[in-house]
Amino acid sequence: MLKKISSFNKKVNFEKFPDKFGRFGKFGGRFVAETLMPLLLEVEKEYKIAKKSKEFKKNLDYYFKNYVGRPSPLYFASRISERLNNAKIYFKRDELNHTGAHKINNCIGQILLAKRMGKKRIVAETGAGQHGLATATVCALFNLKCIVYMGETDIKRQAPNVFKMKLLGAEIRSVKSGTATLKDAMNEALRDWVSNVSDTFYVIGTVAGPHPYPMMVRDFQSIIGIEAKKQILKSEKRMPDLLIACIGGGSNALGLFYPFLNCEKVKIVGVEAGGKGINTDKHAASLSKGKPGYLHGNHTYLLQDKDGQILDAHSISAGLDYPGIGPEHSWLKEIGRVKYVNATDKEALNAFKLCCKLEGIIPALEPSHALAYLLKNAKNFNKNDLIIMNMCGRGDKDIYSISNYLGVNL
Amino acid sequence: MQNRIEKKFFDLETKKEKALICFVTSGDPDLKTSQKIINALPKSGADIIEIGMPFSDPMADGPTIQRSSLRAIQSGINLKKTFNIVKEFRKKDTSTPIILMGYFNPIFQFGLTKFFSEGSKNGVDGLIIVDLPPEEDKLINNYTKKFNIHNIRLLTPTTNKKRIGTISKSSKGFLYYVSIMGITGTKRPSINSVKMSVGKIKKITNLPVIVGFGINNPRQVAQMNSFSDGCVVGSAIVKIIEENLDTKNKATKITKKINDFLKKLKKKC
Numbered sequence: 054m055l056k057k058i059s060s061f062n063k064k065v066n067f068e069k070f071p072d073k074f075g076r077f078g079k080f081g082g083r084f085v086a087e088t089l090m091p092l093l094l095e096v097e098k099e100y101k102i103a104k105k106s107k108e109f110k111k112n113l114d115y116y117f118k119n120y121v122g123r124p125s126p127l128y129f130a131s132r133i134s135e136r137l138n139n140a141k142i143y144f145k146r147d148e149l150n151h152t153g154a155h156k157i158n159n160c161i162g163q164i165l166l167a168k169r170m171g172k173k174r175i176v177a178e179t180g181a182g183q184h185g186l187a188t189a190t191v192c193a194l195f196n197l198k199c200i201v202y203m204g205e206t207d208i209k210r211q212a213p214n215v216f217k218m219k220l221l222g223a224e225i226r227s228v229k230s231g232t233a234t235l236k237d238a239m240n241e242a243l244r245d246w247v248s249n250v251s252d253t254f255y256v257i258g259t260v261a262g263p264h265p266y267p268m269m270v271r272d273f274q275s276i277i278g279i280e281a282k283k284q285i286l287k288s289e290k291r292m293p294d295l296l297i298a299c300i301g302g303g304s305n306a307l308g309l310f311y312p313f314l315n316c317e318k319v320k321i322v323g324v325e326a327g328g329k330g331i332n333t334d335k336h337a338a339s340l341s342k343g344k345p346g347y348l349h350g351n352h353t354y355l356l357q358d359k360d361g362q363i364l365d366a367h368s369i370s371a372g373l374d375y376p377g378i379g380p381e382h383s384w385l386k387e388i389g390r391v392k393y394v395n396a397t398d399k400e401a402l403n404a405f406k407l408c409c410k411l412e413g414i415i416p417a418l419e420p421s422h423a424l425a426y427l428l429k430n431a432k433n434f435n436k437n438d439l440i441i442m443n444m445c446g447r448g449d450k451d452i453y454s455i456s457n458y459l460g461v462n463l
Numbered sequence: 464m465q466n467r468i469e470k471k472f473f474d475l476e477t478k479k480e481k482a483l484i485c486f487v488t489s490g491d492p493d494l495k496t497s498q499k500i501i502n503a504l505p506k507s508g509a510d511i512i513e514i515g516m517p518f519s520d521p522m523a524d525g526p527t528i529q530r531s532s533l534r535a536i537q538s539g540i541n542l543k544k545t546f547n548i549v550k551e552f553r554k555k556d557t558s559t560p561i562i563l564m565g566y567f568n569p570i571f572q573f574g575l576t577k578f579f580s581e582g583s584k585n586g587v588d589g590l591i592i593v594d595l596p597p598e599e600d601k602l603i604n605n606y607t608k609k610f611n612i613h614n615i616r617l618l619t620p621t622t623n624k625k626r627i628g629t630i631s632k633s634s635k636g637f638l639y640y641v642s643i644m645g646i647t648g649t650k651r652p653s654i655n656s657v658k659m660s661v662g663k664i665k666k667i668t669n670l671p672v673i674v675g676f677g678i679n680n681p682r683q684v685a686q687m688n689s690f691s692d693g694c695v696v697g698s699a700i701v702k703i704i705e706e707n708l709d710t711k712n713k714a715t716k717i718t719k720k721i722n723d724f725l726k727k728l729k730k731k732c
Contacts, residue, residue: 074598084567084594086523088619088644091626230529236520243522248645250621347568347594348520360541361572362519 057433058295058320061390067314070381075264075351077384083263085350088247096254097265099170104272109165116161117276120194121151123158125277127284127441132411137427140434141289144444145281145309148417154446155277155305156258157187162273164191167254174198174253178242180207180235180301181372181419182214183446184258189223199223202241204234207371210454232365235375239349259302260379263350267379274308281441282312289439297322298443299422300393301337301373303382305445314390323382324426326368327395337366339378340386340393353380369398369458370418372446396425402458404428405448417446418455466611467560467588468636471510472671472692481732482637482693483684484673485509485725486564487700488517488531489548490540492708497535498548499714500704500721505559507722508729512552513591513695516545516565523593525648527698530705542573546581553586562589562615575606583610589636591615597630618664620644620656631668637692640664642676648698652677654686661691685731696728 075081083093103109117123125146134142147155167175175197179185185201192199201218205227208215218225231237239257246255260267260274285293296313298306300323313319328336336342343354348363356364356376366376385391396404401418404425408416416424423442427434434440448455456463475482485504490497504512517532517540524532549561563582570578570592582590590612595603600614607614613636618627621644631638640661642652657674664672674687675695687694703720710716 082599083596084599085596086593086619087596087617088523088621088641090596090598091621091623230526231519231533240520240522244525244646247523248650250644344572347566347571349522350594355568357568357572359572361569362536363568 058322058392059389060320061317063388065388065390067311071264071268075268077381078387080345080352080380080383081264081267082352083350084347084352085263086247088250089263092250093263093265100166100265100269103166103169109169112165113162117158121157121161122149123276124280124284125149127281127288129288130412133408133424136411137431138434139436140438140440142427142440142442143285144414144442145277146444147277147305148414148444148447152183152187152190153449154183154187154417155274155308155443156184157190158276158308159258159270159273159304160184160187160191160256163254163256163269164195164197167197167256168195170254172252172254174200174249175256176200176202176242176245176253177256177258178202178235178238179258180204180238180374181370182207182211182218182450183372185218185223186214188256189218189221192223193221200226200245202226202228202238202245204228204232204238206233207235207238211371211450212453214450234365236363236377243349259304260307260381261302261349261351261353261377267351267381270304271307271311271381274304275311277305277308277443278310278312281309285439285441291439292316292319293439293441295320295322295438295440297324297423297427297440298445299324299373299419300378300382301326301375301419302377303379305443307379307381309441309443310391321391322426323391323393324423325393325395326370326373326422327397328367328369330397331395335367336395337368337373337375338395339376340382341395343376345383348377351380353383354378369401369454370422370451372417372419373422394426396422396429400425400429402455405455414444415448416444417448418451419446420444466613466636467558468511468613471560472637475510481688481691482510482671482673483508483725483729483732484511484513484675484693484695485700486513486515486695486697487704488515488528488535489545490517490535490538491531491701491704492534493538494540494544496714496717498551500718501548501552502555503718503722505556507725509559509725510693511560511562513562513564513697514545514548516542516563516569518566518569521566523646525646525698527648527701527705531701542569542578546585549587550585560588561586562591563587564591565593567592567595575603579606579610579612582612587612589613589615591617591639593617597633615639617641620660624663624667627664627667631664631670634670637671637673638664638668639695640672640674640691642674642678645676647676650677657687658690681727681731684728688732693732700724
C-alpha cells in the first residue's frame with residue numbers, strides 16, 4: 054500500500070500558500086459579486102490582525118480547551134489494526150469534541166473574529182447539520198443571532214440535528230431552490246450575506262468559498278494536525294507514514310494534513326465519497342470525476358456538465374454531498390502532494406459497522422469512508438506502517454438514516 | 464469600429480433621452496418564445512438589451528430570475544444557442560446594443576477564445592460577469608480589448624471612493640450601479656441614497672451611470688432618471704413571462720404585455 058503511493062519530492066513550502074491573491078497555484082481566488090468584495094477585503098485584513106494578536110490566540114486556546122475539550126486524544130485502534138495486517142492505526146478523535154465533530158474548531162475561530170469585527174448576526178450553511186449545529190452552539194455561547202440555511206432534502210435526512218439547532222436558538226431556513234442540498238444552502242447563505250453586509254458575518258463551514266475563507270478555515274482546523282504531530286511523536290517517537298481523512302469540502306482533512314505538508318516523507322491520502330460508484334452519476338468525487346471551474350467564490354474542481362452547469366452530488370453521507378472541493382485540495386492533487394481516492398456508500402457502511410463492533414466507537418458516515426479505504430487495501434499494509442486517520446465525527450446523527458438504509462424501523 | 468453601446472449613448476444624449484435597458488433570460492421559457500420576446504424588445508422601447516446566460520447557481524439573483532434560469536436550462540439552453548439568438552436578432556436589428564450577463568463558469572467551460580470570438584462575430588457589444596470582480600477580471604481583459612466587447616462593471620453601495628476610481632478608470636461603455644445591498648428583484652431601492660451614490664460616482668467619472676436592481680414601475684424610472692443616465696429593468700419583465708406560461712399563443716401574449724409595460728417606462732426616459 055505505502056509503496057503504491059508515490060512520495061513527494063518537489064520543493065514547495067506549503068506554509069507560503071495561499072499567495073496574496075488567495076491562490077493555491079491556479080486555484081482559489083475571489084470570484085464574488087462586487088457587493089461582497091469590500092467586505093471580503095475587510096475580513097482578510099481583520100483576520101491577519103487577529104492572527105497576530107495574543108489576546109485572540111489566548112481566547113481561542115481557552116475555548117478550545119475548556120469548551121470544545123481539546124486536545125482530542127490520539128487513540129491506538131488495536132483491533133482495527135489487526136485487520137490491516139497489523140499496521141498501526143491511530144484515530145485522531147475529533148468526534149469527541151463538543152457537538153460531535155471537528156466543525157466546532159472553525160466556528161469558535163470565525164465567531165471570535167466576527168465578534169472582534171462587531172458583527173451581530175451570523176449566517177451559515179449546513180449539509181449534514183454538523184456545521185450548523187456547531188455554529189448554533191457557538192452563537193448561543195456568545196449571544197449572537199444565528200440563521201442556518203439548510204436544503205429541504207437535508208432537513209429531512211438530518212432531523213435530530215435540526216431539532217438540536219432549534220433548541221440552541223438558531224433559526225433554520227429551508228432552502229428549496231436548485232436541488233435543495235448543501236450547494237443551494239451555500240447560495241442562499243451568500244444571498245443573505247449580500248443583502249445584510251453591514252451587520253452580518255458568514256461562517257463558512259469548509260475550506261471553500263472566496264479568499265480568505267479557505268485559508269482561515271484551514272488555519273482554525275489545523276489544530277487537529279498540530280496536536281496529532283505532538284501526540285504521535287510522544288507515543289511512537291517518530292512521524293507517521295500515512296495520514297488519511299475523508300473529503301467533502303475538505304476541512305477535516307486539511308486540518309490534519311496541513312501541519313504535515315512540509316514533511317515530505319509523510320504520505321497523505323484523501324478519500325472522496327464514491328456514492329454508488331464513480332462510474333455512475335451518483336457520487337461526490339469532484340477531484341476524480343470533476344473539472345476545474347468556478348463556484349461559490351473560488352476556482353476549483355467541480356462536478357459539472359459540458360455547459361458548465363453544476364451537477365448534483367450524491368453520497369450516503371450528507372456531509373460529503375458537495376459538488377465542489379476546497380481549492381487547496383485541487384492544488385494538492387495537481388502537484389501530486391496528496392493522493393485522492395474514493396470509497397462507495399456500501400464500503401463506508403461496512404466500515405461503519407466494523408468500527409462499532411471492533412472499537413466500540415460509532416463513527417460518523419464521513420470518516421467511515423476513510424476507514425473503508427484502509428480496510429479495502431488491508432492486504433497491502435505491513436506491521437511497520439504507522440497511520441493516522443482523522444475520526445472527524447461521531448455517528449449519532451446518522452443513526453436514523455443508517456437504520457433506514459438497513460431497513461430497520463426505529 | 465465604434466461599439467454600439469457608445470453610439471447608443473451618444474444618440475440618446477442628442478435626443479435628450481435616458482436609456483432603458485431591458486433584461487431577459489436567454490431561452491426562457493423556451494428557445495422559440497425567447498427569440499420572439501427578444502426580437503420585439505427594441506420596438507417596445509428597449510434602448511439596450513441585456514440577455515442573461517443561465518447558470519445553475521446564480522448567486523446574485525433573486526427567486527424570479529433563479530426560476531427563469533431553471534426554466535431555460537430545462538428547455539435546453541446553452542451558450543451556443545444563446546449566440547444563435549443574438550445572430551437571429553441581428554438579422555433584423557443592427558443598432559440595438561446587446562449585453563450578455565451571467566456567471567463565469569459556463570463561459571470558462573465554453574472556452575474564453577471561443578466565447579469572445581463567437582460574441583464578436585454574432586454582434587455582442589458588452590458583457591457583465593457578476594462573479595468576476597476587478598481583482599479577477601485580468602482573466603478576460605485581453606479578450607475584451609481584442610474583440611471590442613465592453614466589460615461592464617458593477618458598482619454597489621459597498622464600493623468605496625477608492626474602488627470607484629480604480630473600477631471606472633478601466634471601464635468602458637457605462638457603469639452599472641446596483642441600487643440595493645441584495646439580490647435582483649427583491650428590495651426596493653431608496654431614491655435618496657441612490658441619488659447620493661450616483662452623484663458621488665459622477666464626480667469621479669464621465670462614463671454614463673445606469674441604475675439597476677429592484678426597479679419595476681414608471682415612477683421609479685422617472686425618479687432614477689432625474690440623476691442617472693438610465694435604468695435596468697429585469698425581474699419585472701421576467702415576471703410577465705412567468706405569469707403567462709400557460710396561456711395560448713404565449714409568445715404573442717407575452718410580447719404584447721411586455722410591450723405595454725415597457726411603453727409606460729420609456730415615456731419616463
